Amino acid sequence: MALELFDSKAQELRAFTPITPGHVSMYVCGPTVQSAPHLGHLRSALVYDILQRWLSASGHEVTMVRNVTDIDDKVLVNAGNRDWREFAKEVEAKFDDAYAKLSLREPTHKPHATEHIDDMVALVQKLIKLGHAYQAADGSANVFFDTASWPRYGELTNQKLENMEGETDASHGRKSPNDFALFKAHKPEEPETAAWKTPWGLARPGWHIECSAMAKHFLGESFDIHGGGLDLRFPHHENELAQSSAAGDSFANFWLHNALVTINGNKMSKSLGNGVSVEQLTEAGSWGAIRYWLSSAQYRSNLDYSESSIRDAQAALDRIVGFLKRTTNTRRVEVDFDFIPLEFKEAMDSDLNVPGALAVIHERVRAGNTAFDGKDEAKLSECVEQVKAMMAVLGLTFAYQEPLYTEEFSKQVEDLIQKRHEAKMAKDFARADEIRVELEELGVTLNDMKDITMWSFNG
RNA sequence: GGUGGAGUGGCUGAGCGGCCCAAAGCAACAGCCUGCAAAGCUGUCAACCCACGGGUUCAAAUCCCGUCUCCACCUCCA
DSSP: OOOEEEETTTTEEEEOOOSBTTEEEEEEOOOBTTSOOOHHHHHHHHHHHHHHHHHHHTTOEEEEEEOBBOOSHHHHHHHTTSOHHHHHHHHHHHHHHHHHHTTOOOOSBOOBGGGOHHHHHHHHHHHHHTTSEEEOTTSSSOEEEOGGGOTTTTTTTTOOGGGOOOOSSOTTTOSSTTOOEEEEEOOTTSOGGGOEEETTEEEEEOHHHHHHHHHHHHHOSEEEEEEEEGGGIIIIIHHHHHHHHHTTOOEEEEEEEEOOEEETTEEOOTTTTOOOOHHHHHHHSOHHHHHHHHHSSOTTSOEEEOTTHHHHHHHHHHHHHHHHHHHHTTOOOOOOGGGSOHHHHHHHHBTOOHHHHHHHHHHHHHHHHHHHHTTOHHHHHHHHHHHHHHHHHTTOGGGSOOOOOOHHHHHHHHHHHHHHHHHHHTTOHHHHHHHHHHHHHTTEEEEEOSSOEEEEEOO
């Protein structure tokens, strides 16, 4: 069975075949760095991180571009009196920090909009030449895409122009309320640093043109996958598609849209004031638990946050980590993708069914625990290998660490266990419990089995 | 008004024509293990036929029609 992905343009599951065999190119809309990240941003980035990991695990070389929109109305507004560039960098650092803590892979390219103004100008010039864009009638540096000139407009979201509500304050030299800005003329109240010289005058780029230009710059006229949040489908992605295809590019072969994070059934967003901060999350559980939770619904399903979400995810994750800890103290197993069970592969190939994949992990954990208790070494090894490989594919390896301790420490622990054993033999349980507490303080968890006491280190 | 999507056990959440008397996790209960715990294992708990009403089919949670409720998008949004 091969990978199938839901293409939201075709509105159906399609067998995924890369344009260039063995190589996958993907573009994912990254954040507009206007305010600190929330759960929704994290989910979106994570979805494509897992896709990237699965594609490479299954033998593809992946080029992934995730942009940073560092110039935008909101960036300028939220910067207040500060230099907006400094502000944007600061916010970007918060995103980078959260991404790193979630253990996201670095994208191959992480372009900033402000670094690609020339690419955008070139693309817009081409659109004007082809009759799909025009400079504002009022003579300003505003440049708009001419939606009326592009009959395919609306093809991504299956909408017709006459049903669209369009920009309410249509002016600024637009021919139609549906036309969207490619470049926005410099406004006197905005800093000069936020304006670039273009053939039409001082201006800054509109949001949509950025992604078209950067995708083309790094991936060419056609590429495999374009991803982003469901809320970007319209207008952002619709407009990207219109611009790029009007300019003659075939653009993305697959469009992927991840569903949103909701809270009490409603979209999490700044305007509703229902965002959950990173602080709130980390109080409830580790970053591993946050990643686990964000993975726990298929990417096209809404994921509803509640107070117990992260706590429950932590418990589920601890079960897996606990298994690895209790069983791998004296074993070292290399991760190998050949160890991945077929059921896991099938789940992942089925439009990234991560919850189904997690179910396979838990099933293997139970089998492994049973093998461990029954001292079935061969079976245990197999389960450990499988669980580790699957955890690696899902990017959850960072949630546990190989126990690192010195020989000396090991000897100290084993001495204490021996003393505890002696105390137990003497029925001095108070002393035995004291030693257990002492070991716990050292970070050691005991596991009393029938004839032997095992221990694991949580360092 | 237009365009997409959703309604599955106490909670989260898979399944999308037969392998479903519906995965997995969390929560809860009991047993095993233990000096007692923890962890683990086993079992139970649980979905009154998977929102409701019709229909198609030898067969439906899964397809079709209708109804109700909810969500997202329609030029800020991951």
